[in-house]
Amino acid sequence: MPKGDHKSRQLVTNTSGFNITLGDTQPMNLDNGAQFGPFDIAYQTYGILNAEKSNVILICHALTGDQYVAGEHPVTGRSGWWDEMVGVGKPIDTERFFVICINALGGCMGSAGPKEIDPKTNRPYGLEFPVITIADMVRAQKLVIEQLGIDQLFCVVGGSMGAMQVLEWASRYKDNVFSAMPIAGAARHTAQNIAFHEVGRQAILADPDWHGGNYMEHGAVPRRGLGVARMTAHITYLSEAALHRKFGRNLQNRAQPSYGFDADFQVESYLRHQGSTFVERFDANSYLYITRAMDYFDLAAEYGGSLAAAFDGVKARFCIVSFSSDWLFPTAENRAIVHALNAVAADVSFVEIESDQGHDAFLLDEPEFRRVAKGFIDSCAEQRGLGRPDR
Amino acid sequence: MPKGDHKSRQLVTNTSGFNITLGDTQPMNLDNGAQFGPFDIAYQTYGILNAEKSNVILICHALTGDQYVAGEHPVTGRSGWWDEMVGVGKPIDTERFFVICINALGGCMGSAGPKEIDPKTNRPYGLEFPVITIADMVRAQKLVIEQLGIDQLFCVVGGSMGAMQVLEWASRYKDNVFSAMPIAGAARHTAQNIAFHEVGRQAILADPDWHGGNYMEHGAVPRRGLGVARMTAHITYLSEAALHRKFGRNLQNRAQPSYGFDADFQVESYLRHQGSTFVERFDANSYLYITRAMDYFDLAAEYGGSLAAAFDGVKARFCIVSFSSDWLFPTAENRAIVHALNAVAADVSFVEIESDQGHDAFLLDEPEFRRVAKGFIDSCAEQRGLGRPDR
Numbered sequence: 125m126p127k128g129d130h131k132s133r134q135l136v137t138n139t140s141g142f143n144i145t146l147g148d149t150q151p152m153n154l155d156n157g158a159q160f161g162p163f164d165i166a167y168q169t170y171g172i173l174n175a176e177k178s179n180v181i182l183i184c185h186a187l188t189g190d191q192y193v194a195g196e197h198p199v200t201g202r203s204g205w206w207d208e209m210v211g212v213g214k215p216i217d218t219e220r221f222f223v224i225c226i227n228a229l230g231g232c233m234g235s236a237g238p239k240e241i242d243p244k245t246n247r248p249y250g251l252e253f254p255v256i257t258i259a260d261m262v263r264a265q266k267l268v269i270e271q272l273g274i275d276q277l278f279c280v281v282g283g284s285m286g287a288m289q290v291l292e293w294a295s296r297y298k299d300n301v302f303s304a305m306p307i308a309g310a311a312r313h314t315a316q317n318i319a320f321h322e323v324g325r326q327a328i329l330a331d332p333d334w335h336g337g338n339y340m341e342h343g344a345v346p347r348r349g350l351g352v353a354r355m356t357a358h359i360t361y362l363s364e365a366a367l368h369r370k371f372g373r374n375l376q377n378r379a380q381p382s383y384g385f386d387a388d389f390q391v392e393s394y395l396r397h398q399g400s401t402f403v404e405r406f407d408a409n410s411y412l413y414i415t416r417a418m419d420y421f422d423l424a425a426e427y428g429g430s431l432a433a434a435f436d437g438v439k440a441r442f443c444i445v446s447f448s449s450d451w452l453f454p455t456a457e458n459r460a461i462v463h464a465l466n467a468v469a470a471d472v473s474f475v476e477i478e479s480d481q482g483h484d485a486f487l488l489d490e491p492e493f494r495r496v497a498k499g500f501i502d503s504c505a506e507q508r509g510l511g512r513p514d515r
Numbered sequence: 516m517p518k519g520d521h522k523s524r525q526l527v528t529n530t531s532g533f534n535i536t537l538g539d540t541q542p543m544n545l546d547n548g549a550q551f552g553p554f555d556i557a558y559q560t561y562g563i564l565n566a567e568k569s570n571v572i573l574i575c576h577a578l579t580g581d582q583y584v585a586g587e588h589p590v591t592g593r594s595g596w597w598d599e600m601v602g603v604g605k606p607i608d609t610e611r612f613f614v615i616c617i618n619a620l621g622g623c624m625g626s627a628g629p630k631e632i633d634p635k636t637n638r639p640y641g642l643e644f645p646v647i648t649i650a651d652m653v654r655a656q657k658l659v660i661e662q663l664g665i666d667q668l669f670c671v672v673g674g675s676m677g678a679m680q681v682l683e684w685a686s687r688y689k690d691n692v693f694s695a696m697p698i699a700g701a702a703r704h705t706a707q708n709i710a711f712h713e714v715g716r717q718a719i720l721a722d723p724d725w726h727g728g729n730y731m732e733h734g735a736v737p738r739r740g741l742g743v744a745r746m747t748a749h750i751t752y753l754s755e756a757a758l759h760r761k762f763g764r765n766l767q768n769r770a771q772p773s774y775g776f777d778a779d780f781q782v783e784s785y786l787r788h789q790g791s792t793f794v795e796r797f798d799a800n801s802y803l804y805i806t807r808a809m810d811y812f813d814l815a816a817e818y819g820g821s822l823a824a825a826f827d828g829v830k831a832r833f834c835i836v837s838f839s840s841d842w843l844f845p846t847a848e849n850r851a852i853v854h855a856l857n858a859v860a861a862d863v864s865f866v867e868i869e870s871d872q873g874h875d876a877f878l879l880d881e882p883e884f885r886r887v888a889k890g891f892i893d894s895c896a897e898q899r900g901l902g903r904p905d906r
Contacts, residue, residue, distance in 0.1 A: 156774035255774040315758035315782045316750065322783045323746045325776065326790070330739035332723055348721035355714045356747055359707065364842075367706035373813055381811055383547035383646040385716065385803060389810065391706045392713045399717070412776060419780065420772055422764055451755075451842070 140198050141168040141191055143234060146267045155257040155420075162243055165268055166234025167191050167226040170210065171218040177274045179510055181216055181501075182265065183225040184282030184289035186487075187357075187414055188406055190233035191225040194218070199233070200405060208489060215498035217513060220505070221278065228285075229264040230256050230413040238409035239340065251337035256413060258285070258421045262292040266300070276300050278508055279501060280440075283307040283486035284453060285414070288421045291461065294440045295423060301440040303504040305497065308450050308486045310457035311431050311464070312422040317452065320360050321415040324353030328408050337409055350408040351399030358398045363449035363482035367391060424464075431464035438465070441507070442472040443500040445493065447485040473500070531589050532559040532582055534625060537658045546648040546811075553634055556659055557625025558582050558617040561601065562609040568665045570901055572607055572892075573656065574616040575673030575680035577878075578748075578805055579797055581624035582616040585609070590624070591796060599880060606889035608904060611896070612669065619676075620655040621647050621804040629800035630731065642728035647804060649676070649812045653683040657691070667691050669899055670892060671831075674698040674877035675844060676805070679812045682852065685831045686814060692831040694895040696888065699841050699877045701848035702822050702855070703813040708843065711751050712806040715744030719799050728800055741799040742790030749789045754840035754873035758782060815855075822855035829856070832898070833863040834891040836884065838876040864891070 146152065147161020154160050168191040173180065183193050183206065192198065194210040210216045216223060227235035230253065234240075238253040245252075269277065280293045280301050287309020294304040310317075328334055331349030335342045359367075371391040375381065378388070387393040427433040442465055446458035455476050465472040477493045479485040486493065502513055537543065538552020545551050559582040564571065574584055574597065583589065585601040601607040607614060618626035621644065625631075629644040636643075660668065671684045671692050678700020685695040701708075719725055722740030726733045750758075762782040766772065769779070778784040818824040833856055837849035846867050856863040868884045870876040877884065893904055 255776075312764065314755065315762045315764065315780070316755045318764070318780050319746075319750045319758060319782050319786055322778075322780075322786055323743060323750065326739075326746060326787070327718055327721075327743045329776070330718075330743060331721065348717075352714060352718045352721060352743065355710075355717060359710045359714065364705065364707045364845075367710060371706045373703065373706065373709070373816075383811075385646075385720070385807065387713075389706070389709050389713075391710050395710055395713055396717070416776065420774075425764075454755075 138169075139195070141166055141234065144268055144271055146264060146271070152260075152263055152267065154254055154260050156255055158254050160254055163229075163236035163264075164234065164240065165226060165229065165236065165264055167224055167268060168193070170194055170223040171221050173222040173274075178276070178278060178508060179221050180269075180274050180277050181221045181223050181279045181281060182269070182277045182293075183210070183216070183223060184265070184280065184286035184293075185225060185228060186282070186284040186286050187418065188402070188411075189286070190231065191227045192233075193223070193225045205487060208487070209494065209497065215494050215501055216281070220510065220513065224269075224272075226265050226268055228414065229261045230410060230417060232407035232410040235264075237407065238337070238413060239407040248340050250340070250409065253409070253413060255416055257417050258288045258292050259296065259426065261417065262289050262296060265289070265293075266297060269300070276302055278510070279303045279305065279504060281305040281307070281497075282309075284309060284483065285418050287453070288418065288423075291423055291434075294438055294442070295427070295434040298437055298439050302508055303442070303500070304440040305443045305445065305500060306461065307445040308447055308453045308458070308483055309461070310453045311424060311434075311461050312457075313419050314457070318419045320356060321419055323356050325412055325415060327352040327356070328412060334408060339408070345403065346408045347400075347403045350403050350406070350411060351396075353411060354402040355395045355399045358395060360452045361482060361484040363451065363480055365449060365480040366482050369480065370394075431460065432467035435465050435468045435470055438468060438470050440470075441504055442470060443496070444472065444474045445486070445496060446476045447479045447481065447483070447490075447493075448476055449480045450483040450485065452483040529560075530586070532557055532625065535659055535662055537655060537662070543651075543654055543658065545645055545651050547646055549645050551645055554620075554627035554655075555625065555631065556617060556620065556627065556655055558615055558659060559584070561585055561614040562612050564613040564665075569667070569669060569899060570612050571660075571665050571668050572612045572614050572670045572672060573660070573668045573684075574601070574607070574614060575656075575671065575677035575684075576616060576619065577673070577675040577677050578809065579793070579802075580677070581622065582618045583624075584614070584616045596878060599878070600885065600888065606885050606892055607672070611901065611904065615660075615663075617656050617659055619805065620652045621801060621808060623798035623801040626655075628798065629728070629804060630798040639731050641731070641800065644800070644804060646807055648808050649679045649683050650687065650817065652808065653680050653687060656680070656684075657688060660691070667693055669901070670694045670696065670895060672696040672698070672888075673700075675700060675874065676809050678844075679809065679814075682814055682825075685829055685833070686818070686825040689828055689830050693899055694833070694891070695831040696834045696836065696891060697852065698836040699838055699844045699849070699874055700852070701844045702815060702825075702852050703848075704810050705848070709810045711747060712810055714747050716803055716806060718743040718747070719803060725799060730799070736794065737799045738791075738794045741794050741797070741802060742787075744802060745793040746786045746790045749786060751843045752873060752875040754842065754871055756840060756871040757873050760871065761785075822851065823858035826856050826859045826861055829859060829861050831861075832895055833861060834887070835863060835865045836877070836887060837867045838870045838872065838874070838881075838884075839867055840871050841874040841876065843874040
């Protein structure tokens with residue numbers, strides 16, 4: 125194989141991704157008691173499915189992520205959000221594995237969500253979209269996997285909200301997961317997590333351009349509210365140390381403070397930029413729905429209040445990863461998962477990566493994290509009979 | 516003295532407080548280069564000034580505090596914000612000390628600020644109010660103290676933004692401060708602190724009812740923006756542990772989630788309440804100005820970048836207090852103050868109080884903190900020739 129030909133070898137089978145209609149013959153049961161369907165789910169794949177369909181890695185994306193994990197994003201034109209991890213020779217090696225990433229139910233990159241057309245009314249769902257849960261997202265993913273004729277996922281992996289989905293997969297579909305890597309996750313959303321999400325939602329709801337959720341009909345976008353929501357959330361994704369290292373108290377393009385309310389400090393300018401660019405790529409109502417799904421997540425509650433009960437009979441090998449400076453999904457929450465898995469004698473390893481990059485570390489250049497991920501995946505691949513990597 | 520007669524012994528000389536006009540003969544120089552005056556400052560006193568005027572404790576309030584530290588608040592009807600600390604027999608004993616608390620310049624409880632009338636135009640200052648700094652607030656306080664004929668403050672004490680003012684007093688007016696107790700403070704606002712303030716400001720600026728700062732003229736109040744700002748800030752005042760202990764994932768008045776965007780969780784309901792009550796007592800433009808003053812605070816920068824230089828020649832005895840679960844003004848920031856004071860051989864003691872109550876701990880029932888404060892104040896009083904307490 126020619127050297128330097130990585131791009132063609134990355135084997136994205138369809139750069140703009142796939143769409144599949146689910147729940148048309150039988151609607152899907154949601155946690156809120158409703159039945160839902162038909163509905164569309166959008167996903168992307170990378171690599172080639174082997175004959176035994178035993179080399180599938182399902183990546184679950186985070187709150188504001190989407191199915192475009194690697195290569196060029198068809199909407200933003202930038203690299204996929206997990207380019208660090210997914211590609212030829214990377215820990216999630218697209219030469220060896222068939223990688224699937226599914227836009228979460230409720231999302232805004234092609235899967236059924238508030239901004240998509242409700243086939244029953246031919247109008248956008250808006251707030252008629254049902255309030256969904258992490259389990260509902262995973263139910264939809266399971267239907268996609270079944271439609272593709274895949275029985276068992278070789279690995280389910282994801283960070284943050286993705287980690288919640290990984291945990292849901294491993295506990296709900298015990299026969300269908302060979303290995304699981306929840307990263308920077310938690311088995312429940314804490315009071316502080318809920319509090320920060322609530323602030324973001326209130327910022328959106330307070331924006332008159334939200335129009336009670338019907339902004340599309342008004343040709344409006346609640347930019348300011350969604351921008352403030354993103355700014356708040358973004359602070360929680362970074363550590364104090366990372367903010368200090370990146371920006372400190374440095375002024376933006378000036379030697380002296382302006383004594384005004386402009387973005388005097390670099391950190392202000394950075395946050396404003398984060399807010400304004402986010403608005404271009406994300407739907408405000410989706411933000412409401414997906415944050416709500418995360419708030420509702422409490423895996424133990426689904427199993428009578430016992431996290432160990434959630435994992436009883438689990439078959440997957442687990443690798444739990446946390447980052448030392450992550451204060452949003454701190455190591456303690458990840459360790460609670462490990463303890464519950466230990467209580468049912470599951471096959472589990474746990475690594476806390478030393479990093480000052482906060483919660484976002486799982487998206488960033490963290491060599492030690494990549495080594496851990498590669499080691500776990502390669503070892504599981506050998507156990508699964510998928511051989512060893514060339515390198 | 517009759518037992519149980521505490522109320523009359525508390526000696527608030529004027530329940531609705533005092534007003535004083537400053538800068539009428541000579542305007543005050545501000546850090547932004549402008550000259551300011553005449554302007555009003557509102558303050559409250561408790562206890563009796565002794566003949567030597569040597570028993571004065573100046574309390575500096577925090578961002579959203581005011582001059583009503585103890586007794587009944589004339590506006591809210593609730594207890595003063597530091598009732599835990601100030602009163603007969605309390606650490607700041609109003610039977611022994613003459614307590615002054617001054618509404619900060621830029622505030623909204625009677626001191627000159629954006630909602631007050633500019634005597635030059637007879638209209639509210641609004642955004643014509645100058646952008647001020649912590650040093651400007653302290654300059655105004657110094658003028659009040661001079662007007663009262665007080666040369667040296669026996670003690671300057673305050674938490675959070677109040678602590679910033681204490682540090683400014685001790686470094687700027689070295690001969691005028693006998694002892695100083697900055698609590699849960701910092702010698703600079705960090706990037707993360709600035710980031711959270713910026714989110715709050717953007718929430719206010721995004722509210723159409725803000726009307727470019729002229730909401731008073733429009734008969735409007737930017738309730739939603741100010742509410743969101745308060746909600747965000749309030750999360751930072753509490754620790755994750757305190758939020759978990761108080762609320763956890765408990766639902767509000769329901770057994771099952773509503774699968775909607777109502778305040779399902781107690782923590783959401785609590786935050787919404789914090790937001791809506793705050794709007795009743797605080798001015799949105801004041802919030803912009805005072806957060807900005809805190810952001811600009813960097814005591815070392817005022818002294819060529821060296822915090823030790825700021826304290827060079829300092830005469831006050833210091834007691835620095837931090838709280839273990841305070842992540843907004845963490846122990847590390849307080850320790851940096853101690854190190855700088857040590858570098859100039861100042862008289863300094865440092866206590867980190869074990870508490871799970873976060874930054875707000877200094878306002879709450881913390882017996883160990885009260886013991887530390889009482890010990891420091893009583894010991895300084897003895898050194899100052901103010902005798903020992905009866906009890």
